[in-house]
Amino acid sequence: xxxxxxxxxxxxxxxxxxxxxxxxxxxxxxxxxxxxxxxxxxxxxxxxxxxxxxxxxxxxxxxxxxxxxxxxxxxxxxxxxxxxxxxxxxxxxxxxxxxxxxxxxxxxxxxxxxxxxxxxxxxxxxxxxxxxxxxxxxxxxxxxxxxxxxxxxxxxxxxxxxxxxxxxxxxxxxxxxxxxxxxxxxxxxxxxxxxxxxxxxxxxxxxxxxxxxxxxxxxxxxxxxxxxxxxxxxxxxxxxxxxxxxxxxxxxxxxxxxxxxxxxxxxxxxxxxxxxxxxxxxxxxxxxxxxxxxxxxxxxxxxxxxxxxxxxxxxxxxxxxxxxxxxxxxxxxxxxxxxxxxxxxxxxxxxxxxxxxxxxxxxxxxxxxxxxxxxxxxxxxxxxxxxxxxxxxxxxxxxxxxxxxxxxxxxxxxxxxxxxxxxxxxxxxxxxxxxxxxxxxxxxxxxxxxxxxxxxxxxxxxxxxxxxxxxxxxxxxxxxxxxxxxxxxxxxxxxxxxxxxxxxxxxxxxxxxxxxxxxxxxxxxxxxxxxxxxxxxxxxxxxxxxxxxxxxxxxxxxxxxxxxxxxxxxxxxxxxxxxxxxxxxxxxxxxxxxxxxxxxxxxxxxxxxxxxxxxxx
Amino acid sequence: xxxxxxxxxxxxxxxxxxxxxxxxxxxxxxxxxxxxxxxxxxxxxxxxxxxxxxxxxxxxxxxxxxxxxxxxxxxxxxxxxxxxxxxxxxxxxxxxxxxxxxxxxxxxxxxxxxxxxxxxxxxxxxxxxxxxxxxxxxxxxxxxxxxxxxxxxxxxxxxxxxxxxxxxxxxxxxxxxxxxxxxxxxxxxxxxxxxxxxxxxxxxxxxxxxxxxxxxxxxxxxxxxxxxxxxxxxxxxxxxxxxxxxxxxxxxxxxxxxxxxxxxxxxxxxxxxxxxxxxxxxxxxxxxxxx
Numbered sequence: 080x081x082x083x084x085x086x087x088x089x090x091x092x093x094x095x096x097x098x099x100x101x102x103x104x105x106x107x108x109x110x111x112x113x114x115x116x117x118x119x120x121x122x123x124x125x126x127x128x129x130x131x132x133x134x135x136x137x138x139x140x141x142x143x144x145x146x147x148x149x150x151x152x153x154x155x156x157x158x159x160x161x162x163x164x165x166x167x168x169x170x171x172x173x174x175x176x177x178x179x180x181x182x183x184x185x186x187x188x189x190x191x192x193x194x195x196x197x198x199x200x201x202x203x204x205x206x207x208x209x210x211x212x213x214x215x216x217x218x219x220x221x222x223x224x225x226x227x228x229x230x231x232x233x234x235x236x237x238x239x240x241x242x243x244x245x246x247x248x249x250x251x252x253x254x255x256x257x258x259x260x261x262x263x264x265x266x267x268x269x270x271x272x273x274x275x276x277x278x279x280x281x282x283x284x285x286x287x288x289x290x291x292x293x294x295x296x297x298x299x300x301x302x303x304x305x306x307x308x309x310x311x312x313x314x315x316x317x318x319x320x321x322x323x324x325x326x327x328x329x330x331x332x333x334x335x336x337x338x339x340x341x342x343x344x345x346x347x348x349x350x351x352x353x354x355x356x357x358x359x360x361x362x363x364x365x366x367x368x369x370x371x372x373x374x375x376x377x378x379x380x381x382x383x384x385x386x387x388x389x390x391x392x393x394x395x396x397x398x399x400x401x402x403x404x405x406x407x408x409x410x411x412x413x414x415x416x417x418x419x420x421x422x423x424x425x426x427x428x429x430x431x432x433x434x435x436x437x438x439x440x441x442x443x444x445x446x447x448x449x450x451x452x453x454x455x456x457x458x459x460x461x462x463x464x465x466x467x468x469x470x471x472x473x474x475x476x477x478x479x480x481x482x483x484x485x486x487x488x489x490x491x492x493x494x495x496x497x498x499x500x501x502x503x504x505x506x507x508x509x510x511x512x513x514x515x516x517x518x519x520x521x522x523x524x525x526x527x528x529x530x531x532x533x534x535x536x537x538x539x540x541x542x543x544x545x546x547x548x549x550x551x552x553x554x555x556x557x558x559x560x561x562x563x564x565x566x567x568x569x570x571x572x573x574x575x576x577x578x579x580x581x582x583x584x585x586x587x588x589x590x591x592x593x594x595x596x597x598x599x600x601x602x603x604x605x606x607x608x609x610x611x612x613x614x615x616x617x618x619x620x621x622x623x624x625x626x627x628x629x630x631x632x633x634x635x636x637x638x639x640x641x642x643x644x645x646x647x648x649x650x651x652x653x654x655x656x657x658x659x660x661x662x663x664x665x666x667x668x669x670x671x672x673x674x675x676x677x678x679x680x681x682x683x684x685x686x687x688x689x690x691x692x693x694x695x696x
Numbered sequence: 697x698x699x700x701x702x703x704x705x706x707x708x709x710x711x712x713x714x715x716x717x718x719x720x721x722x723x724x725x726x727x728x729x730x731x732x733x734x735x736x737x738x739x740x741x742x743x744x745x746x747x748x749x750x751x752x753x754x755x756x757x758x759x760x761x762x763x764x765x766x767x768x769x770x771x772x773x774x775x776x777x778x779x780x781x782x783x784x785x786x787x788x789x790x791x792x793x794x795x796x797x798x799x800x801x802x803x804x805x806x807x808x809x810x811x812x813x814x815x816x817x818x819x820x821x822x823x824x825x826x827x828x829x830x831x832x833x834x835x836x837x838x839x840x841x842x843x844x845x846x847x848x849x850x851x852x853x854x855x856x857x858x859x860x861x862x863x864x865x866x867x868x869x870x871x872x873x874x875x876x877x878x879x880x881x882x883x884x885x886x887x888x889x890x891x892x893x894x895x896x897x898x899x900x901x902x903x904x905x906x907x908x909x910x911x912x913x914x915x916x917x918x919x920x921x922x923x924x925x926x927x928x929x930x931x932x933x934x935x936x937x938x939x940x941x942x943x944x945x946x947x948x949x950x951x952x953x954x955x956x957x958x959x960x961x962x963x964x965x966x967x968x969x970x971x972x973x974x975x976x977x978x979x980x981x982x983x984x985x986x987x
Binding site: 125129131133177178181182184185186188189190192193194196197200204318322325329358359361362364365366367368369370371372373 | 728730775776779780788789791792793795796797798799800801802803804806807915916919922923926957960961963964967968971972975
């Protein structure tokens, strides 16, 4: 079906010059190819990676001026100038990407808006190179019959074909990118940067990659534009151009492959319909943007797809593979993780104070304590999400104190979050595959070109993950949006995502909270299986039945200090632990130590305990 | 040198006012209004329009111009911000929708005024030049600086000592919690938009009195005002004023000592440097994201 559609599209593109051969329509259609490139570039930056840039007009200008200056002033052949302009656009996009590494959202939008205006100002002021406000003239172009490639004069028709060839190539590359692990990493960054980093994704690198790729699309479009109309001037690249570039993928469907192309068609046609009334054109842009997120949050393509999705979701029909065993050599008694003297302060509050912890391969270590005692903080420190702390952390004997969260994940550390942090807009299967991010090695160019090796790697990992989802009874719901899964399934999916890395260290923050009895059984089996495979496990949990049932060792925190550590039986009888949970009044009430875990479980919900902390349960 | 400093402070005072108007909205709603520059533009142009078209007295024109801008601001809140609340559209939602309303305002201004520069009546008088300690200062400049300082002082007083100010601050901390204690949070957000639009309109009036104005001016001034607010630390009124003055002085010095061509780039370069070095701003505090 899809193949037929694409074939029909290609046939139409090839046939059009025979039907509409007059210069005006050819130029207009060529502009459509340019718009498709612009919209697709924006879609990679915004729709895929979630980075809003209002400065694409600047990159468009850079592409146009670079190719124009190189050919008109330096007489470089166009086959050299256009690629050079494209690369320059990618380079310039790094300038916008730089602040994106530190800030997000509206700061990025503002500074990119400024970038676009700055480029336009440059084009006006740097008259010796750009021609200033008069613009740059006599760019080799089919319109002037001055564009030559290898002694052959390029006609309008040939230029139209060349532009669509490049636009088609752009769509092909975007399609490969979206379906590759790089594209998934970009989507993960869009959904949650913290969760993405915990999967081993270097968030900064992914953002820069998205900006550079998007910048190259935009600059290529600029170069094609310059050679089409033979003349560029600053006002072609004003803020309204940035708005046009933004609005095309937005209306067509952000994050989809064909949405930007649909948007390009719509917004090429709009000014033609409102010929000459550019103020009204602008007014319509404004109304569309204002209404966009209330009226059509998924764009045209998203709308169509939503309607198609009302049919029941089918099970994933991918080849099942052997469950990849996580066999790893058991290190001879060497701890997987050693944390010593960990201290964290939030303002005046000592969240953690001189806490020591050791995790060993194949052993399950439980971390318990009243709300607000610093358990989650400790997990955030160990997984390198909180970077401001005292003390040292070693994983497998190597210090990780200077590492980023994604580097810790690549060193074998996997974690789940107390408050679920799934990539809710992605499918369950994609969530789990993103968990296996460190297992992918194909470089980004191979992914975009869609090489056979990249495809093979993708198929191999996908099969492994489908099998993994099967063990969590999730494969039947693999194509469902993660955010639409039941709460229990979401928790299981987060565990599956962590396990997809085949980690050496697994940190679980309240995995059993909110689960049903059946699900807790499944969770217990999964954790025990991981430990049996040699994974060192740390579990934070309030469900004492669960903790006492699986823990090899328990550490108890209270108000940021380690108050007890040892075997479950010893910890259960520890006076300081009982005091921490119930307060000292337990002595007055007869001092009866809680003998059964069930009592301990109830104790957690005691008013005293909940009064101690502000942590959300 | 001192002369440059004074004119820099006067230019900076306008930026400071725009920064204050961003902050008024951001503090309560956590929304950066991307139509802020256009609000300033429409406030200024409407005032000029009322003055030149109908020959009204300035005492009537000013409140009317500010009032109209407030209505526009309330419309922005109603159409572009409130519908997104709780929709999960995220931060990009209101960036796009508020920018959309800004474009509507700009397009409407183009339709009403054309893209030419509007004639600028010196309705605030202010042609005269006063000499203070050997520095020539025009009345315009004094007026702008005094007006901004007075507004800052007034805002701080309202914020700290009135129940309205406390309600606004409570809404800023946590909208849901504010509602629980009986503060009508949505109305507070609307109030902050009204305040922010009013401040922007005052900026527009002051600006049209000293500079050529056209429907184009909103983009530039909106960006510089944001740079001022970010430089001082978004949400900090004092920081915004400081940021505005720094940018104003830097622009005047840059134009004088380097080249007038780079003047408009200075605010952006400062903003860029800030975001790389200290994203929270000069007077802002870092926020630790809870995980």
